[in-house]
Amino acid sequence: MKKIIWPIALLFSALMLTGCGKSVTDQSALKNVRSSNTITWAVEGDKKLFSLIDIRDDQEKGFDIDMAKAITREILGPKGQARFTLATSQSRIPLLKNGNVDAVIATLTITPERAKIISFSKPYFRAGKSLLVNKDSDVKSVRDLNGKTVIGIVGDNSVEVIKKVAPKAKVVAMQDYGQAVSALKSHQGDALTSDNGILYGLAAQSAGSLEVRGGTFTKEPYGIAVNQNQEPFHRAINRAVDKIQRSGEYNRLIKKWFGQVPGFNYKEMYYK
Amino acid sequence: MQTWIDALSWLNFGFLLKGLAVTLYISLVSIVLSFILGSVLGIIRYSKIKFISAAVGFVIDLVRNLPLLLIIFFTYFGMPKIGYRPSAITSAIIAMTIFESSMLAEIVRSGIQSVSEGQMEGARSTGMSFVQALWYIILPQAYRHMIPTIIGQFVSLIKDTSLATIIVVPELMQHAQVIYGQNANYIVPMFAALTLLYFIICFTLSMAGSYLHKHMAS
Amino acid sequence: MINILNHFSNELFVGFGWTLLASFLTLVFSLIFGIFIALLEVIPHKVANKIGRGYVEIFRNIPLLIIVMFFYLIVPKYIIQLNGFTAGTIGLFLYTSAFIAEIIRSGIQSVSGGQMEGARSTGMTYKQAMQYIILPQAMKIVIPPLGNQFVNLIKDSSILAFVAGFDLMYQANAIASVTFDTMNSYFIIGILYLIITMPLSYYMRYLEKKLA
Numbered sequence: 001m002k003k004i005i006w007p008i009a010l011l012f013s014a015l016m017l018t019g020c021g022k023s024v025t026d027q028s029a030l031k032n033v034r035s036s037n038t039i040t041w042a043v044e045g046d047k048k049l050f051s052l053i054d055i056r057d058d059q060e061k062g063f064d065i066d067m068a069k070a071i072t073r074e075i076l077g078p079k080g081q082a083r084f085t086l087a088t089s090q091s092r093i094p095l096l097k098n099g100n101v102d103a104v105i106a107t108l109t110i111t112p113e114r115a116k117i118i119s120f121s122k123p124y125f126r127a128g129k130s131l132l133v134n135k136d137s138d139v140k141s142v143r144d145l146n147g148k149t150v151i152g153i154v155g156d157n158s159v160e161v162i163k164k165v166a167p168k169a170k171v172v173a174m175q176d177y178g179q180a181v182s183a184l185k186s187h188q189g190d191a192l193t194s195d196n197g198i199l200y201g202l203a204a205q206s207a208g209s210l211e212v213r214g215g216t217f218t219k220e221p222y223g224i225a226v227n228q229n230q231e232p233f234h235r236a237i238n239r240a241v242d243k244i245q246r247s248g249e250y251n252r253l254i255k256k257w258f259g260q261v262p263g264f265n266y267k268e269m270y271y272k
Numbered sequence: 273m274q275t276w277i278d279a280l281s282w283l284n285f286g287f288l289l290k291g292l293a294v295t296l297y298i299s300l301v302s303i304v305l306s307f308i309l310g311s312v313l314g315i316i317r318y319s320k321i322k323f324i325s326a327a328v329g330f331v332i333d334l335v336r337n338l339p340l341l342l343i344i345f346f347t348y349f350g351m352p353k354i355g356y357r358p359s360a361i362t363s364a365i366i367a368m369t370i371f372e373s374s375m376l377a378e379i380v381r382s383g384i385q386s387v388s389e390g391q392m393e394g395a396r397s398t399g400m401s402f403v404q405a406l407w408y409i410i411l412p413q414a415y416r417h418m419i420p421t422i423i424g425q426f427v428s429l430i431k432d433t434s435l436a437t438i439i440v441v442p443e444l445m446q447h448a449q450v451i452y453g454q455n456a457n458y459i460v461p462m463f464a465a466l467t468l469l470y471f472i473i474c475f476t477l478s479m480a481g482s483y484l485h486k487h488m489a490s
Numbered sequence: 491m492i493n494i495l496n497h498f499s500n501e502l503f504v505g506f507g508w509t510l511l512a513s514f515l516t517l518v519f520s521l522i523f524g525i526f527i528a529l530l531e532v533i534p535h536k537v538a539n540k541i542g543r544g545y546v547e548i549f550r551n552i553p554l555l556i557i558v559m560f561f562y563l564i565v566p567k568y569i570i571q572l573n574g575f576t577a578g579t580i581g582l583f584l585y586t587s588a589f590i591a592e593i594i595r596s597g598i599q600s601v602s603g604g605q606m607e608g609a610r611s612t613g614m615t616y617k618q619a620m621q622y623i624i625l626p627q628a629m630k631i632v633i634p635p636l637g638n639q640f641v642n643l644i645k646d647s648s649i650l651a652f653v654a655g656f657d658l659m660y661q662a663n664a665i666a667s668v669t670f671d672t673m674n675s676y677f678i679i680g681i682l683y684l685i686i687t688m689p690l691s692y693y694m695r696y697l698e699k700k701l702a
Contacts, residue, residue, distance in 0.1 A: 173664065337687035
């Protein structure tokens, strides 16, 4: 009998730890960031234009990073610290929900499913899904995808989107964009689907071997995510985004990061 | 050829070395911590202390039989739930230590057990206490026998740090992925560099292990 | 947690199947190949010894992740198309073979000693002595470490998640990214892994005791 009780007791205590611990996500995020004078952001490291690790100095650089810094400045003042925790598409929401970070700014599309478990700020970038293919590919648009293999990213919503627009396509999900592009180049799939801005960045990195095709086939703006029941912090972020957009800083950042991208009409992205 | 030269430019190679430094740091700290923790847990398990040994044994068996990837996830996402917000590197160290301690504990337990047959009674009959017998008679022999296995486990630990790339720890594997993620043409040179770097470290350690084993056995 | 079990039992079942299949295929092939490599290491032939030793040292000293990624990302680009499951299983097989070879080699060498000469003196050839006298005894000694290696291999099969190999770990990632319930998704597959590995490692400990 003793032999049985121990394992069960242990299993239960493990369950308690994972299930109902009093977590950091219950405390007031705004108070926390004010008292530490730091906002910890989950960002990505493999998205050119939005957030890419610069090999020269090991810093993340891109539109998302600049937005995060600007928002941090708006909320905490010029001395406020923006700390960045690298996430993958898969880990960005768990990092927020489990309390590893205060907010997520990582090309995160606002979707109803996600909005059920996290709170989104007002949209800060108008994105939509498109396709990236090898130059010699016969895929011209989403209509050619049936029967083909499409590469997505774990934790991205591309899997669900492709199931809707091309039900007969097979989707394989890779861990991150580096992996996904390598897989595309190794012909593990016929197309890679993701948001237009990201794909233009990947195409620009590919030295001409990959291209974006078929325009956008969805409308999926990005939002900044914070935990639910954090109304003060949520409002503070919305106010900050608003201010950055109205002051013209937003358009400057858009031009800075997307002004040089071939084939991309960055002026459409401007805040008007 | 030009691709290889570009791929392994000083800039990129330096970035790889930065990753290597993190890999070595995580490995070293985890090796020290898990050696201590693993030894303690192994001895507790061997000692048959009421309830405690059984409980420790069960937890060790749970951890030992789970994939390291899962332990990494549990650590990284679980820690904030108990009020601690670790960096990815700290998480990796904690996860590696938990996992390797449980592997080592089992090695230590079976190592002690294989030596102690008969020897324990002999030592006790000369009037030594259990702890004295363990410390002066059993453990020195047991550890001498275990050297190759323990070193082998440390080699596994170093290799396993590459899995931490899944929570974006800036270690060797992750840094290589960053480089070939930004220029897919560099993938083959990066894999060559990765293989070589890991091999040099692990092979050296393996060799040191077998040298030590021969040396101490004679 | 009940929710995940209700909605994703299919995915979990499929993942469980792929994990078992990868483990089984790897076990069978790496046992055969491992014995082959071990024999290369012990037969009286210098070049074969070097090749066998070289194989073991190389594959034991590089991370499994690199081997698997090599087969998923590089081999298809230059040689032959492999999907994630195949690439992952081939990587796992080559990696595990090195460990099995090492176990079997030390098993053979711990038996060998006078037995080989004894067998040869009764008129057996080297091959016969190896096949009928040495190997059967060696296999008995190596059962417990082989069993532990098998447990390791099941755990290591989670590497398939890195290459979209549809195994348990991959399914957990997929479920977690739909339900956003990270901890419980991993908790469930943790239990599924334990269902395979725990009995096996307890059985190995029992065998170890019995054979000792």
